[in-house]
Each structure stands twice: as C-alpha cells, then as structure tokens.
Amino acid sequence: MTVMAERASSQLSVDMFERIAAFAERECETVRFEFIGGRIGLRKLTNGSHGEVAMWLAFHCKRARPELTLNVTGQGLKVEAYRGGRARPDAVLAPTGYFTAQGDWADPGGVLMVVETTSCDPDTHKRDRVEKPQAYGEAGIPVYLLIDRDELSAAVHSEPDPQVGYRDIHVVKFGGKLTLPNPVGIDIDTGQLKQYGD
Template sequence: MSALPSERSYDAVDPEQALKYAIRHYAGDRVQIVEGVIEPMAPQWDHETLADDLRYQLFGRVRELGCVMGSGDLDLPGSSNWYIPDIAVVPRSLSKGGRALLPDQTLLVVEVTSDSNGDTDRVVKRRRYAEYGAPLYLLVDRQERACTLFSEPGALGYTKAIGPLPFGEPIELPEPFGLRVDTAGF
C-alpha cells in the first residue's frame, strides 16, 4: 500500500538546495541570499553609475584575458549564501551553460556598498569570498569614500589588503590584470 500524500516524509529535502532553487525560479526579482536572509537587489542610479565607470575601465583588459564581466550568480555550496556581486570577472569558457559559478572560478569580484547593505559587503561578503577562494575582492565603499583590494584568500579571510585608499587615489589591480584603476570619478 502506498503512502497518502499527507503521510509522505520530506526529511530528504535539502534546505539549502530548496532555498537556492526557490530564489532562482520563483522569486520574480533578482535576489541574493546572505547568511540565510533573502535580500532583493535594487541598486540606486548613483551606485550603478559607479559600477559602470569601473566596468568601463576594466573592459579592454577583461576582453584581452578572454573573460567576461557581469553580475551573474555566485553559489557558496554548503552555506545558505547565493550572491549577486556588482561585478565579477570570469573566464568566458565558464560563462556558458546557465549555471551559477563559484567564487574560486572568478578572477575578480567587486562589491559597491549601498547605505542599506554596506556592512554586508565590508564584513560578511569579504569573509565568505575569501573562504570560497575568490582571488581578488575589490570593495568600493561609497560611504567611506575609499577602495580596498583584498587578495590571498584563506579559510580565515584574506591575508593581504591594499587600502583603504581614498577616492581619488588610483588602485593597482595585480596580474593577470596589471591595471591601474582611476577612482577620481567615484
């Protein structure tokens, strides 16, 4: 005799996978999950303008490297985190297939702070990007008017930081970029 629908066990459902599936397929708007909290993504135009200025400076070098940049999904498996960075640079070959990537598959992740979530970018995402192996994390802190480049990720965080450098001072992105970012317009 088969079990009635009300008698079925749902113990086998993986909560992490169910949550990530739900936001990708049913949330409607673009949302991310930060430490289990669903956050809608609705950046203001001043935020988007700064991100666009940075994309413009990176564009030529990103193409030379055979990469793409955008704000695609980054999964952090084994955690209740699903991020949508402001900018991520990834190898073009990994950008196909419609799936989320992992932070260690990026060359660079950029977060531009907003009034509503600045501490998330400064603390939580910095720790998690390091834990999941993102090689470079550029924090563009609009509230502090400064940029910080984090590198050399490890389980306990990034072991190297350049900055915070006030807006107006250039920030050097190391190889494979070998690029100086002008922050005067930020």
Template sequence: MNAEDLAELPEWMYPPRAEGWHADDLDHLPDAPKHLELIDGALVFRLVPQTVWHSAVVSGLTLALATQAPPGITAVHGMTIRVDRHNRPEADILVHATPPDPDRTWFRPTDVLLVVEVVLPESAHRDRTVKLRKYAEAGIPHYWIVDKEGSAPVVHAYELDRQTGAYVPVGSFCGTLERPVPFPIVVDLEELLA
C-alpha cells in the first residue's frame, strides 16, 4: 500500500494509539462496517460477502439453540466477546446466561457458555486456530466449528479441559447433532438448509 492509498482511508480506520486498538474502541467507530472484530489489537473486517449457506446455518442453528435452551439461557448471533483489552472477536453464534440488556454490545467470557463459528473460506484460519485458542484461554467452556462438506454442515465440538486450559475434541456430527452440554440439544443439521 502506498501513501496515496492510505490518504483515501476513512479517518476511523487509523488506530488511536501506537499499540493499536482496544476492545472498547469498537463502540466508538461512527462509520465502521457492521461485522468488525478486534484480534490482537488489529481490526478485522468480513471482506467477502456472506453466502446463503452460511446465513442459513447461522440462522437455523441460532433458532435451534434458542428454542431448546432452558430459561435464563439465550442464543444470539453476530455479537462480540471482550476476551481482553486487545481482543474482541465476533462470534457467529454465542449462547449466554446473562439478564436481557437491549443496549449490550459485547459479552464477557464468563457470560458465555458456547461459541459457534460457521467457517467461511476467509475466516477458516481464524476460526480453526486463532479463535479456538483465544476462546479456550478466556475459559469459554464449549466451542463448535461448523464446516461445509459438500453442501452439508458438519459440527466439530470441543470442550475446555480445565487442567490444560485448551479445547479437546469431543465429537464430529453430520446428519444429527446431539449434545448434553451446555444443555441437552438435538439438531437435524440437514434441516438447517431446508
């Protein structure tokens, strides 16, 4: 990128300090795109259009989680988690146990029971490595990665091993997802695309 290209960037894209952005800065960017996250002090944008497949899986799985959740537990999509001062990733879906707050813009890791990331080609590395590590380090007990095999969704489920502080795989699911945690859930994965 040359100096001429930098001159064309909107003012809000310049970090406010030499160490980069802080998590709270995301709430004060007036013209920022809708899907924006902070990873290690750097802004990350969704650069490719969302696919119908991704949208259907996120919507269907959010609805399934929300309708099967016990009272006091809610599933939402497209919210950020304030992991620490320099990290505020946006989860495709998160399940939380906090009182309703219509003005909330982020969740603490201690609020979150489950994070679900539905993989897009441009987010694959972040979802499978960066977020996997950051969510585990933050103590979020459950993490699901949804991949596309052919046109079918496949869910790879992980649980936090409290001794090591890392996620361990607990199963891969195609056709039907059935898990006892964070609450009993059964989802027909093929119905997500119907």
C-alpha cells in the first residue's frame, strides 16, 4: 500500500469503502478488499495449499457438527468496535443458513469462529497475527483460529475482549490435537496440516 493510499483510507467512511470494494472486486477478480484499523487492505486470492487447508477444516467441522457450515467463499464480516471495520476471513463457521440475505458484509453476531491461514506475503504478520485477532475479538466472535503455515502451528484464540482482542491463546504444533473450545466444541488431529506448510 502506498503512503497516499494509506492517508486517503484513514479519511474514508465505511460506506465509501464498501462502494470502492464492490466496484474494484467486480473489475479485478484476483484481489479482495478489507477495511481494518481505518485502513484499506488488499488480499490476493489464495494458492492451492491455502485452499486445501480450508477444505480440510470444513470436512472436520461438518463431520463433528453437521448443523454448522464452514463458509470458505470469502464472506465479509462487520468487525471492530461499533462495526467500523470490514474483514474477509479465509473461513467463517456459523449455523447453516446464517448468512442468507445478509449481503457482502454480515453481522458477526451468530458467527462461532473465524479462520485465517497465513500466506506468503509481507503483510501476513501484521494482518493475521495482530490486526485480525484485535478486530475479531472486538466484534465478540468467540473463537479465532490461525493456521500458521510459517510456524507450522495452529493458534486458537478464545475469550474475546474488546480491549485486547482475545484473553486466551493456545498454540498447537502441526501433528498435535487441536481443541476448538465452546461454542465450537470440536477436537481435531492436525497431522495432515504438515503437508501444507510453506
């Protein structure tokens, strides 16, 4: 992001951001836009391994909790305090049908978990390990799961807190047992994730 784009985005309203993102995403199908911390962020579409991680998790979630769906289509969420931000998680776990008629940017009130998988780009640390946990915690989303392909681990954030993001973080190295706390309530063996490391 250029300095000029950063300055301009700090003065944008959420409505203006949504209009810009809708237009730009129609014109350029290889990127998705987010608005977190008052700044516009760009996300490139994922590679094969990135997508396989989402499908691996979708399989385990559906098998353990058939009444839930792990949405991997890039569903946008209203995040941060007072819903002033917009994020497109890699995956969102919610009751089946929750996103019906909610549009591009859904209310996170019924979301049980958001998932991000690290990418091979320079912004992954700031975006996935710093900004996203803060934004998702402020929105009150119960669980944030970070599949960290750089560190070969999964970090489970729970107990959302508007001040710090999440009060509890458990890290499991790939190959260990991943426990997604309530309201998700799923245990998963992460051995298969070893093949998707960077």
